[in-house]
Amino acid sequence: MPVIEVENLVKTYDGVNVVDGISFTVDEGEIFGIVGPNGAGKTTTVESVEGLRVPDGGSIRVLGLHPIEDRYEITERLGAQLQESRLQDRIKVSEALELYASFYRNPADWPQLIERLGLAGKADTRYSDLSGGQKQRLSVALALVGSPEVAVLDELTTGLDPAARRSTWETIEEIRAGGVTVVLVTHFMEEAERLCDRIMVVDGGRVVAIDTPAGLVDRIGSRQVLRFRPSVAIDDGLLTALPEVASVAHHGQQLEVAGTGNVVHAVTALLAQRRVIAEDLRIEQHTLEDAYLALTGSGSGFSTSGREDR
Amino acid sequence: MAATLQLTKTESKLFVRDPIALFFGLVFPAVLLFALGYLYPGFDEPSADLDGKRYIDVYAPIALVLGLATLGLVTMPPIFGAYRQFGILRRLRTTPVHPVRLLSAQLIVHVAVAVAAAALAIGVVVTAFDVPVPESPLWFLLSFLLAAASIFAIGLLVGARASTQVSGQAIGMAIYFPMLFFAGVWIPRSVMPDGLLAVSDLTPLGSAVQALEDSWFGATPSLLNLTVMLAYALVVGLVAVRGFRWE
Numbered sequence: 407m408p409v410i411e412v413e414n415l416v417k418t419y420d421g422v423n424v425v426d427g428i429s430f431t432v433d434e435g436e437i438f439g440i441v442g443p444n445g446a447g448k449t450t451t452v453e454s455v456e457g458l459r460v461p462d463g464g465s466i467r468v469l470g471l472h473p474i475e476d477r478y479e480i481t482e483r484l485g486a487q488l489q490e491s492r493l494q495d496r497i498k499v500s501e502a503l504e505l506y507a508s509f510y511r512n513p514a515d516w517p518q519l520i521e522r523l524g525l526a527g528k529a530d531t532r533y534s535d536l537s538g539g540q541k542q543r544l545s546v547a548l549a550l551v552g553s554p555e556v557a558v559l560d561e562l563t564t565g566l567d568p569a570a571r572r573s574t575w576e577t578i579e580e581i582r583a584g585g586v587t588v589v590l591v592t593h594f595m596e597e598a599e600r601l602c603d604r605i606m607v608v609d610g611g612r613v614v615a616i617d618t619p620a621g622l623v624d625r626i627g628s629r630q631v632l633r634f635r636p637s638v639a640i641d642d643g644l645l646t647a648l649p650e651v652a653s654v655a656h657h658g659q660q661l662e663v664a665g666t667g668n669v670v671h672a673v674t675a676l677l678a679q680r681r682v683i684a685e686d687l688r689i690e691q692h693t694l695e696d697a698y699l700a701l702t703g704s705g706s707g708f709s710t711s712g713r714e715d716r
Numbered sequence: 717m718a719a720t721l722q723l724t725k726t727e728s729k730l731f732v733r734d735p736i737a738l739f740f741g742l743v744f745p746a747v748l749l750f751a752l753g754y755l756y757p758g759f760d761e762p763s764a765d766l767d768g769k770r771y772i773d774v775y776a777p778i779a780l781v782l783g784l785a786t787l788g789l790v791t792m793p794p795i796f797g798a799y800r801q802f803g804i805l806r807r808l809r810t811t812p813v814h815p816v817r818l819l820s821a822q823l824i825v826h827v828a829v830a831v832a833a834a835a836l837a838i839g840v841v842v843t844a845f846d847v848p849v850p851e852s853p854l855w856f857l858l859s860f861l862l863a864a865a866s867i868f869a870i871g872l873l874v875g876a877r878a879s880t881q882v883s884g885q886a887i888g889m890a891i892y893f894p895m896l897f898f899a900g901v902w903i904p905r906s907v908m909p910d911g912l913l914a915v916s917d918l919t920p921l922g923s924a925v926q927a928l929e930d931s932w933f934g935a936t937p938s939l940l941n942l943t944v945m946l947a948y949a950l951v952v953g954l955v956a957v958r959g960f961r962w963e
Binding site for chain 2: 456458478481482484485486488490491492493494496497501504505506508509510511548549552
């Protein structure tokens with residue numbers, strides 16, 4: 407049974423449909439990503455799910471509840487981490503958690519929660535003395551302190567350094583392992599690719615695609631490029647004879663072999679058979695970022711090797 | 717109710733951790749009266765300017781009102797502005813507790829500090845300068861209550877609209893200083909010219925000072941002063957509640 411069902415959601419500001427007929431469902435226990443350019447309607451969509459905004463059209467069900475009419479019940483069962491939301495500078499970590507825990511009928515064991523989030527040593531630290539990563543993790547802790555069934559996390563890792571971002575990712579995986587359904591709004595394709603079971607790409611208030619990360623990458627083709635310096639010269643004909651290989655090019659001593667399907671395996675097997683060593687081997691494949699740029703029309707669609715493919 | 721209690725507990729701690737708010741909100745009226753009484757020559761002697769009253773007698777109610785105004789117009793509005801600006805009210809909206817509880821908690825904390833500050837100031841003038849304990853205690857209490865309600869209503873209105881901490885501060889200050897003038901901080905009401913006094917009577921702080929002074933020295937506060945305060949409390953308070961911006 408879907409945990410979140412959004413059907414034909416419309417939200418209008420100043421006569422413009424910021425969200426223009428978005429539909430999706432989120433299943434129990436999955437990490438569902440929402441990506442899209444700035445102003446695509448991501449935040450408006452999740453804030454409508456959270457009940458912070460009243461939609462102008464369409465229907466939303468969260469755990470079978472109506473976000474506005476069943477407001478109280480939703481707040482008990484959905485934890486939200488908002489974009490750009492701070493706490494009072496002088497509040498201590500433990501005080502914030504104790505306070506927010508008191509709001510819920512089934513609060514989580516917050517000392518255990520901050521232990522899991524790596525904040526246990528910071529319980530007595532004031533908010534203003536926390537690092538950016540610690541503030542974000544506290545924000546996640548507050549979203550989870552009511553033992554929610556669904557957690558909606560909006561731009562969780564924006565402004566974090568790479569190390570803090572990675573530790574936050576581990577946190578999200580742990581949250582899911584704890585049985586919580588997670589909706590993640592993000593700008594970072596690496597983050598979406600690593601964490602999400604399914605991703606919804608939104609652009610101009612509309613859904614462009616909903617698929618698994620691999621499924622989205624497949625949509626723009628499976629072209630791959632191998633670059634290497636062969637230890638011994640190898641005849642181009644042997645390579646082009648492989649059905650997976652589309653083209654071979656020379657750049658000085660470097661060979662560039664492009665192809666589709668299982669091209670990496672086919673080429674490396676051939677090289678092994680001929681006892682050729684591929685020095686400085688680099689393989690370039692489409693990433694989710696390429697797929698994203700192609701789908702949202704905001705780039706060439708093949709950022710790593712800078713070539714079209716369709 | 718439990719949430720309001722927990723919020724009040726937390727907000728009190730936060731208030732106490734702000735040394736500037738604590739000084740100006742809690743001890744400043746007492747310190748001011750103590751300093752004036754000791755340092756200003758003739759401050760605790762009967763003055764012909766004041767119809768035989770002493771300056772300390774006249775300044776005691778002024779200092780109480782100054783304390784209320786500092787809390788209501790200087791301390792409180794930037795807190796509301798900051799809570800809105802930093803998304804604290806929004807975050808609360810995602811929990812089962814409505815953000816109005818946070819604002820109630822703030823009001824409770826400020827009123828509690830205001831009462832403590834007044835008690836402290838009264839204690840100082842009673843023990844150090846032989847000012848009597850308020851002689852019409854019930855009228856005094858009512859006057860203080862109305863003064864607090866009218867001043868906090870104005871602070872609440874500023875806080876209801878201010879989108880940031882800084883704008884809360886700026887608007888609060890812009891009201892604070894002219895109000896203090898009408899309260900008689902620089903020219904006590906007893907020596908104000910009639911025209912100015914009439915205007916002062918129509919301000920909540922001017923009426924508050926007069927009603928507190930009257931009841932402190934055994935008289936019944938005038939209906940005008942009480943009505944002015946009540947009107948501000950109700951009208952401004954209602955506008956503040958109606959016009960409150962949650963985001």
